[in-house]
Amino acid sequence: MSTAKETIDTFLGVVSGLSHNAPLSDDLLEPCLELEVTLRKLFASSRDDPSLKNPYLGLIDLFSVVQGSNMLKTRSLMAHHLANGTSWAHNQEQYTRTLFPVTPLHQSEAYVTSLDRFIENWDVFTQGVLSMLMEWPNVIAAGGSVLAALMSFPDGLSTKSHCEINRFYQESYPTSDIDLFLWGMSAEEAKETMNTIYEGIRASVAWDVVCVRKANVISIHTQFPYRPIQIVLRLYLSPAEILSGFDVDAASCAFDGEKLWINPRGFAALVRRCNTVDMTRRSPSYELRLAKYAKRGFEVYLPTLRRDQVNETKIYNRALRHWPDGLARLLILERMSYDAKYYIFLQPPGIRRGQKSDRVPKDDYQINDTDYELVWTRVPYGKSWDAAAVKSMIMKIDKVLNEPARLWEDHRDLHRHAAIAGNMSDLLHKPFCEDCPRPYTLRHNEILKEDQNKYIYGPLHFITIDPGRQLATGAFNPIDVGDWTSDAYHLAVGPAGDDELALSSSAPEV
Secondary structure, three states: OOOHHHHHHHHHHHHHOOOOOOOOOHHHHHHHHHHHHHHHHHHHHOOOOHHHHOOOOOOEEOOOOOOOHHHHEOOOHHHHHHHOOOOHHHHHHHHOOEEOOOOOOOOOEOOOOOHHHHHHHHHHHHOOOOOOOOOOOOEEEEOHHHHHHHOOOOOOHHHOOHHHHHHHHHHHOOOOOEEEEEEOOOHHHHHHHHHHHHHHHHHHOOOOOEEEEOOOEEEEEOOOOOOOEEEEEEEEOOHHHHHHOOOOHHHOEEEOOOOEEEOHHHHHHHHHOEEEOOHHHOOOOHHHHHHHHHOOOOEEEOOOOOHHHEOHHHHOOOOOOOOOOHHHHHHHHHHHHHOOOOOOOOOOOOOOOOOOOOOOOOOOOOOOOOOOOOHHHOOOOOOOOOHHHHHHHHHHHHHHHOOHHHHHHOOOOOOOOOOEEEOHHHHHHOOOOOOOOOOOOHHHHHHHHHHOOOOOOOOOOOOOOOHHHHHHHOOOOOOOOOOOOOOOEOOOOOOOOHHHHHHOOOOOOO
């Protein structure tokens, strides 16, 4: 059996030797995907396994590998099938297996050509908010913010000024946070590290800074244009574990302050400009996250997609009032991507619908693109929002949620704290509500269990709930596969093909 290093080295060697028009095929990627599945199982059930001692197991140090010109090229869907001798008609049929189709890719750079260029982009994207953190011990930034700095620019933009590049980032990533992950440390060490990050940010900016604690994250906010910093409240074993749990292929990249790390799945997504639906990674926010990355130029590939069997009367009903699940949701998001006002009642992602002032906010018309928080507690990011405004908003939400009349109406005596605001030390160590009733009945304990991913109670703790299942899915709120297509197709179609979908973990051979 090949070692992880041998598997990665073989993959990189083959990719670097591909001819100009050759595809990065599934056959080339499959051994790496099998390796990642093995690692996910080990992280879930055998965390003391000696093979996991290497924190970067199965990852690629992107800018240290030999980069032939072909490794930097995007490889289009059309090029693959034509190169394999298939007809144009068959190629069109295969192309219908994608959602959010983008303009056929040209042979451009798939990502920036050097670490120095990435760091320049990173500094512009983050506005240098992490510049005072001279070292990043056991901390990585990962996900969309890293991908943004890694991707190549549209033609001509790379030679523009920092101001013009910053304008591009503000327009293309208007609400993106900077996600930080902690690994290889105890809970107490993690709290010390979080305070160090907070103090480093305070030293980097000239404005007031406030922290917001929610059920699964602590975020750090200052003043526009500095983006929020989000620290995930889970302790990981290594960067390899962090990236193996990412649900969207393209987001599987990380920066540790010195090197850019990516797994083969993420590398393939960069080159192919395509994310593959994988039911083993599904969470409540999965479809919306795929749609979010589609806006950034990554198609969604679904091997079992049958557009000719879609229940168009149901899916494309302009008066649709509630979000369906699974494939149906993804098809609606695809429709909204080129006609945001098509549905009368459904709101496009990222738009907040006004709520009646006397009710707890509901999510009937909007969905969330993260498992980290309730959509109606998301802190806005923009020119009118500073630390004081953020703190005021959080205090108002808390007051509304815990009005005695509302608690009585909901037959509830335990408080609901969706978020609290303050400095990092207070959030880490001090009680935040001296009036919180203590749970003393079985029903209270049931409520706390139901609320654990929505509301906070008591001292800060790191996520350990059902760790095996969480680590296997990479989600805070993993869900079962079920019939992912049932809301999308005519009844006569049935669930045929779902088993294939559930097992699919690779992208199209593009």
